[in-house]
Amino acid sequence: MSSSHREDSPCSAVSTLQVLSGKWKWLILYHLFEHPSLRFSELMRRIPGITQRVLTKQLRELEEEGIVERTVYPEVPPRVEYAITPYGQSLRPILDLMHAWGLEHLRRKAERAHQES
Amino acid sequence: MSSSHREDSPCSAVSTLQVLSGKWKWLILYHLFEHPSLRFSELMRRIPGITQRVLTKQLRELEEEGIVERTVYPEVPPRVEYAITPYGQSLRPILDLMHAWGLEHLRRKAERAHQES
DNA sequence: CTGTATCCCCGTGGATACTG
DNA sequence: CAGTATCCACGGGGATACAG
Numbered sequence: 001m002s003s004s005h006r007e008d009s010p011c012s013a014v015s016t017l018q019v020l021s022g023k024w025k026w027l028i029l030y031h032l033f034e035h036p037s038l039r040f041s042e043l044m045r046r047i048p049g050i051t052q053r054v055l056t057k058q059l060r061e062l063e064e065e066g067i068v069e070r071t072v073y074p075e076v077p078p079r080v081e082y083a084i085t086p087y088g089q090s091l092r093p094i095l096d097l098m099h100a101w102g103l104e105h106l107r108r109k110a111e112r113a114h115q116e117s
Numbered sequence: 118m119s120s121s122h123r124e125d126s127p128c129s130a131v132s133t134l135q136v137l138s139g140k141w142k143w144l145i146l147y148h149l150f151e152h153p154s155l156r157f158s159e160l161m162r163r164i165p166g167i168t169q170r171v172l173t174k175q176l177r178e179l180e181e182e183g184i185v186e187r188t189v190y191p192e193v194p195p196r197v198e199y200a201i202t203p204y205g206q207s208l209r210p211i212l213d214l215m216h217a218w219g220l221e222h223l224r225r226k227a228e229r230a231h232q233e234s
Numbered sequence: 235c236t237g238t239a240t241c242c243c244c245g246t247g248g249a250t251a252c253t254g
Numbered sequence: 255c256a257g258t259a260t261c262c263a264c265g266g267g268g269a270t271a272c273a274g
Contacts, residue, residue: 011147012219013212030128040256054247077255095130097211102129157236194235
């Protein structure tokens, strides 16, 4: 996953973004923070627009980084549940801050748009 | 800038990432946090690998969002300085958290790699 | 020095069909 | 239900040349 050119940036925040790079990863985390555990199909339903292929891929990458845990229940039909690992929990403060900032930013833009009308 | 499909995600963190989407934006912010003000060429030097075209584009987008301020000094040769706006300062806590998390993540990976050797 | 203007590559993600 | 397997489209970003 992009361990290609060894940029070795002095800014470690960049490596965080690297790990979480992927159009839907933070949204996936958001839902897993809201619900301790979700099935594959539940994630699909909660994330309109994502496809099976992409959801699978991003979950696998999050799992690879130790952020998400995948549990397979050997039943028929198969059931697979995803949950945030304790390590993944450490991302919560970041997501919360971004959530707050995003809200404020949207409010700010709405205000601007309103002013010039 | 991607106001295309109106996903209206319930997660506002996503809109934050949207605003800051761009390969080098956080790194640009990082340097502007370290130095109250930097010239275009100074940013170029501090960000190895970026091109003029892309640096310009990302700076313009940050400016558009009110995060970065661009000041042109009408001299010859021209001098342009970039600085974080007060509003942009509100991103600092997020960047700091990501910085810390990134460091810890790298440490963690190094540890793992070391274990299995 | 601080940019534009062109052209182009390639990786991420989307569409669709199929499977244990 | 929870995925793979293929194929493909698109746009963000890189290379290069040029300009005020």
